[in-house]
Amino acid sequence: MATGSSDASDDAVRRESADAAGPSQRCDGLAAQRGLKDREEGDKPKTLRGKAKGADGKAGSSPKGKGGSGGGGGGELLFEKMLTSSDAGGPGRVVIPKVHALAHFPSLEKEREREVPAVDTAGQRYRLRFRFWVNNQSRMYVLEGCQPDEAARRLKAGDIITFSRGANGALVIGSRQPRPGEPKAVLVQGPLWAAVLNVAGELYQAFFESREAALEAANASGLGA
């Protein structure tokens, strides 16, 4: 494969989808994000991968042993997801990315739905339903019954919901705010373009209102070419 060189430009510029009718929230400024590097299977800008272990998010490279977190104090982080407006808005249905659904939730090979007991970090217990919808020739996995938790935590689109496994194996739900500088792309509405910029040797992600502007900035920063 001869890809190689200018991968950056293609990967760097990606369009954010517009949410038809909504409060016109313009991004006139510049949202910067440091440290882009998650890249594994099907990763979406909206799906954040948890690499932080129990303590603060120190960017350490862990050699893949599962129990890395070891004693942390709270539980082993399974994955987290930034809530979309669909996740947070209505009936409390949270779409679970397939890879995580298959990895961390009970298999639905035979059942169409499965009850998943869960506890939040405050000790409140919830009864969630893990199920799937048929979509095209595949499946879409959804966690239902999240509304109480979303309400209790005042979760809105752009907030991050975390799924951990407690010591007893129970599913633990938590949430956190995106750290400053973390992409809140889901909150941005309207047709925007993003570019990865090289600013003084540090990588940033910036959003623009036109593809041209994004490309121009990318070129200027030295990553476009």
Next chain:
DNA sequence: AGCCATGCACCG
């Protein structure tokens, strides 16, 4: 080719 966000039709 596939995923997922979201709209919406249908059914209670």
Next chain:
DNA sequence: CGGTGCATGGCT
């Protein structure tokens, strides 16, 4: 009229 389940479309 509200919610479930689905289909479509945008994006990777």
